[in-house]
Amino acid sequence: MxxxxxxxxxxxxxxxxxxxxxxxxxxxxxxxxxxxxxxxxxxxxxxxxxxxxxxxxxxxxxxxxxxxxxxxxxxxxxxxxxxxxxxxxxxxxxxxxxxxxxxxxxxxxxxxxxxxxxxxxxxxxxxxxxxxxxxxxxxxxxxxxxxxxxxxxxxxxxxxxxxxxxxxxxxxxxxxxxxxxxxxxxxxxxxxxxxxxxxxxxxxxxxxxxxxxxxxxxxxxxxxxxxxxxxxxxxxxxxxxxxxxxxxxxxxxxxxxxxxxxxxxxxxxxxxxxxxxxESSPFYDQQGHQRSASEVFSNNKWGFDAGLLHDLSRAWFGRNIQAASETDLWVINAIRVYIEAMYVQHLYDQKAAREYLDAQAQDNRGAWMLFTLSSLTPDWEIWQDMLREMSDTFSEEPLTGKAFKEFFASRMAEDYEPVFNQYLHYEELPIFEYRFVKHGKKTDFEYRWRAIEPGFNLPITIAVEAETYRLSPTKEWQALHEKSLNPKTLSIDMHTGWFEVHEVTEVKKKKNGKRRNG
Missing domain, CATH: 2.60.40.1730 (tricorn interacting facor f3 domain)
Known part of the structure; x- marks a missing residue:
């Protein structure tokens, strides 16, 4: 071909x-x-x-x-x-x-x-x-x-x-x-x-x-x-x-x-x-003059030509696997952009892959969803097996957005339907909110998700006081009850998903046990 x-x-x-x-x-x-x-x-x-x-x-x-x-x-x-x-x-x-x-x-x-x-x-x-x-x-x-x-x-x-x-x-x-x-x-x-x-x-x-x-x-x-x-x-x-x-x-x-x-x-x-x-296409500058290939092709900051990879991936997604309708094209586009991020992760690490997605100008919510799901899979080999199974499955039938969602939902260890819906149906990013609450000399870390999709349940990892914690936030405030925590030691892993982080104004404990915003 x-x-x-x-x-x-x-x-x-x-x-x-x-x-x-x-x-x-x-x-x-x-x-x-x-x-x-x-x-x-x-x-x-x-x-x-x-x-x-x-x-x-x-x-x-x-x-x-x-x-x-x-x-x-x-x-x-x-x-x-x-x-x-x-x-x-x-x-x-x-x-x-x-x-x-x-x-x-x-x-x-x-x-x-x-x-x-x-x-x-x-x-x-x-x-x-x-x-x-x-x-x-x-x-x-x-x-x-x-x-x-x-x-x-x-x-x-x-x-x-x-x-x-x-x-x-x-x-x-x-x-x-x-x-x-x-x-x-x-x-x-x-x-x-x-x-x-x-x-x-x-x-x-x-x-x-x-x-x-x-x-x-x-x-x-x-x-x-x-x-x-x-x-x-x-x-x-x-x-x-x-x-x-x-x-x-x-x-x-x-x-x-x-x-x-x-x-x-x-x-x-x-x-x-x-x-x-x-070789099939000439290149032109803004004045309509042909440009040489050396003037057009250049490696990005990650050391490869993204256009080359994007079009090569079309053999799998775009030709062998095809969208069932115009409204399902987002799935093919999402996979191909995610492939570029995967390649960056292959060359470097997950942090670099997230930075690559951040740098893309177009709406890549589908690619971000795949990136997030990969971080929720406990083992990279399991995730790659899932991707190969997806490729085999949809080479035999047209790919729809619904089938795409159902495929991954049925193979994830947890029910992440709210994660799918948040990323695919809303422009607003989920926001991880946190606050430090003082109880006299002790300070608790409290957290929650603020998201449009009910039941949004993306896990998140933080480090504080040299300890790492895997959190399961919901829309309700939860607290990490440990020894007194130093806010200056907090580190939130931003490389496993697509979300914003907001710190809520410090909350102080009243004598009667009720909280107020400080």
Whole structure:
């Protein structure tokens, strides 16, 4: 699978370009077919910014039907649709290519359908020239994927979420001065008349049409061995020639991050398609001039490139595991931000991980919830087992916010439902309030939670007088009855959750036993 980095990943293709996260719901509706194979041939004309292509779909009918619908954006035109060697009627509108067969397809029978199409794919972000572009040396650079092309697709396919194909061939015809890259294994490279070459790739499934992407540019291919869990693998990278030397540091980082993610969430989900990383995006300054990768990529204060990790994690959360709807996207985002904090903890410690989350600008309540739950788990290995189980569980079904909460709630030793609710449903942070109360010469430490969610029950750890205490605050004041405590020795562990701390004005004991604020 291809991944893009801007310096892209695939198998996935893995894309480091802050790609939109895929949601379970797609533009098309379910079709009564089981796709066996796609054969996609493309000829790209960079000068005219147009493509011409033919896709042949081998499939099995799952119902007796006379009409089928494929997804194809309206910016592409259909020259003809062919079935059993003859053109068939078609109608193309609203992102759907509707085909009518001369007779009903029969359940269980195998069929082959071809569509010839052409045109200029509509860019998802008009005016930004993400599909047809020039590199730093004014050479042609073409990127065709679901990230930059409008929804409904840039080639005809059954794109509803449940459908996957067993395999696909991708053929790309382009002038010889560039390299064409597609996911899978390069099967053949042919010279064609007029200075063209035809590149053929085989992609093994199961695969979704969005997994088929095409990149053409002045690429250099790099390969390196990779071993995790005792299994030798090969990592393949396609990098623009003038970034070859610069990219080495990032490939080292990528290998380390991949090992970390496999340890945390199980094997990379797309080894069966191969692991290939493709540079896919140019960088521009505010004046619109291209910037070099060295000007864009830089390590953060924790010593790694967070964008690289964020997009690499998309192989697990965003592609293999997908949100059931737009309203559930927060779960995927939360996990991916938490992964970055996990990586900081892997490199340093829990304190550094909390500082990392503090430094993030966006709303990361879901990530904070995961960080807090990890601190409530008595053993890190238990927590990692839980994360791997989550990855396995939701690779088989769409991920919803409700299922996400229920998964962790059912596996925690205590009932932390109020903790979930506080972090996920309210903007206000819980506040740990404390006060020192004098009883003559003796001083008690009193504490409570002030939170919107009833029953908020996050444990907290403090140290005072060189002793460590694990507290279970509630909304009611509780007291730590020990020998006289010196307020100057108090230390509150702030690295195990997301909350504020307020000291309440000192409380003095009246002679009649009632308290008053001092």
């Amino acid at each position: 291809l991944q893009h980095f801007s310096l892209r990943q695939w198998g996935l293709w893995l894309t480091i370009v802050f790609a939109p996260i895929h949601v379970l719901a797609q533009s098309g509706s379910a079709q009564p077919v089981d796709v066996v194979h796609y054969d996609l041939e493309l000829q790209l004309d960079a000068a005219k910014q147009r493509l011409a292509g033919t896709v042949t779909v081998a499939f099995q009918a799952l119902a007796n039907v006379q009409e089928l619908s494929l997804d194809l954006h309206d910016s592409l035109k259909v020259a003809r649709a062919v079935w059993e060697g003859k053109p068939i009627p078609h109608r193309h509108e609203a992102g759907a290519l509707r085909l009518k067969f001369p007779q009903s397809l029969k359940t269980g029978e195998a069929y082959e359908l071809s569509v010839v199409f052409y045109g200029q794919p509509a860019e998802r972000y008009p005016g930004e020239e993400k599909v047809w572009r020039k590199d730093h040396f004014d050479k042609d650079w073409v990127v065709l994927n679901d990230e930059w092309v409008m929804e409904s697709g840039w080639w005809p396919a059954f794109r509803y979420q449940q459908e996957s194909a067993d395999s696909a061939h991708i053929h790309v015809i382009f002038p010889r001065d560039a390299m064409a890259v597609a996911p899978g294994t390069l099967q053949q490279l042919e010279n064609r008349p007029g200075g063209f070459q035809r590149w053929t790739y085989l992609l093994e499934g199961p695969l979704h049409p969005r997994d088929i992407e095409v990149y053409v540019g002045d690429y250099v291919r790099m390969r390196e061995p990779y071993t995790q869990g005792g299994r030798p693998r090969v990592l393949t990278y396609y990098i623009l020639a003038y970034h070859h030397s610069f990219s080495a540091e990032y490939l080292v980082q990528q290998r380390r991050m991949l090992a970390f993610l496999e340890q945390a969430f199980g094997p990379y989900p797309y080894w069966h398609q191969g692991y290939t990383w493709v």
